[in-house]
Amino acid sequence: MTPAPPGLDCAATPAGDLIGWVSVPEAHRAVDAVWRLESARIIAGLARIAGDVGLAEDLAQEALVAALRQWPESGIPPNPGAWLMATAKHQAVDRLRRDERLQRNVDLLGHELRTRQRAAVFAGAPEFDAVTDEDFVPDDLLRLMFVACHPVLSAQARVALTLRLLGGLATGEIARAFLTAEPTIAQRIVRAKRTLADQQVPFAVPPAGERPARLASVLEVLYLIFNEGYTATAGDSWIRPELCYEALRLGRMLAELSPDEPEVHGLVALMEIQSSRMQARLSPAGEPVPLLEQNRGTWDQLLIRRGFAALLRAQSLGRPAGPYVLQAAIAACHASARSGDQTNWEQIAALYDLLVRAVPTGVVELNRAVAVGMAFGPARGLELADALTSRPELRNYHLLPSVRADFLAKLGRFEESRAEFTRAASLTGNAAERAVLLKRASAGFPQSGTGILKTP
């Protein structure tokens, strides 16, 4: 049984206030929205107290269930986040009392609760808010991000756990976003939480020595989420904007929590600028539109401005540009070109030269080949792309034949080009992308553009 949190005497709410009696579905929707906005802070605050992310999430979930039961009757409390936190903390006391392993925390927490909340009960709602504000420490969110993206977990587990703990997404929503069965995601999350507990991963930001690698892991997870939305690797829809938005939201949050990390701002800049093209990247028929053929009038200038601001923040920190800052700088080159043929490809090629040194992967080299081809002619580009055909990690990567096909077409070698487009189509798992590639394979004339390579 959930003890009623203090300061929630909803009967005392003055009539005519926005908070009042609500219908059950309305209350459930409100609980859902509050959960999405507040759950990360609540779980983070609880994890600091309980020292265990899994337990923290269970407690937060129980508070959510209590809200679903009580809010339809009581109305939505004035400070719903604080209500959930207080309820969860009461449950934490109950739980921790039963758990001898955490006995010392009980004494601490019990004392804290008694003194602070007794004060709150007697002082009424405004003080209640003030009291619980102390429970929301911004650094807890940063700790939660580092833990959810801890290298003891697989990349898939990090992604799922991050969306769950920081995005407030339900298991079913994560499963739908990744076209995975719900039990698979549920199991992935359970295992991840167990691994964190078994490995005794502390709820803490990593020590200075580990920080760069751990931060890289966080950034990687956010960009994985973003990219899954930006170019869905499977399924019928090419873009899943809700995933992009989630990654962007978490990136913006991270940028506020660690303002001195240029790569964080670099990643945010990259995601903001890429998001600005979301509408332009799909034709009305739902087909992907190559960057150079996009209607730049539909690029979202607000997001572009945010992207430039984030890039400037990164550069103002005066450290050598890392991979995300470089990619953001490339994205900014595209964003600042008024039309495709005004693109400064020489500068983009130069940025790719730097990026290849920082991230010597086949995909980055392929992007460089495209930039070089645009800057210095298709023969130079094809030469670089041809050199990549022996790279094992690109063997089944559809964009390599797609890029080669494009250069071949520009060089007038149409038969070879068609064969490469067909091959590219056979390698992609995305229906919309395959349709475009097959269309180009059957087209009897050269087309402009760089194929559908995802250019930052």
Add this chain to the structure above:
Amino acid sequence: MRFLMTVTASQAPDEKVYAEMGQLVEELTRTGVLLATGGLDPVGTRVSATDGKVTVTDGPFTEAKEAIISFALVDARSKDEAIELARRFWQVARTGEGAIQQVYGPE
């Protein structure tokens, strides 16, 4: 999804409301939720057109009640989330009236 929140009437803010509103705006800006916000001159200038013939009329207008006096452009994942943000706004602003409208366009 973007939502435009507008206020057409609100009680005159006192010092406490100012401070709390400042805090809320700061928090929502920091977290990337609030994209743009501002107060508007309630007087304004009315522009109307009939078959391309444009008429410009300077205010003030007698029926100023519907005039928007402030706005906030927010990023939210759903309409319910936008409503929740509005709830927070009005918790601070206390008394008044406004609207939430989804902005069609980029997700």
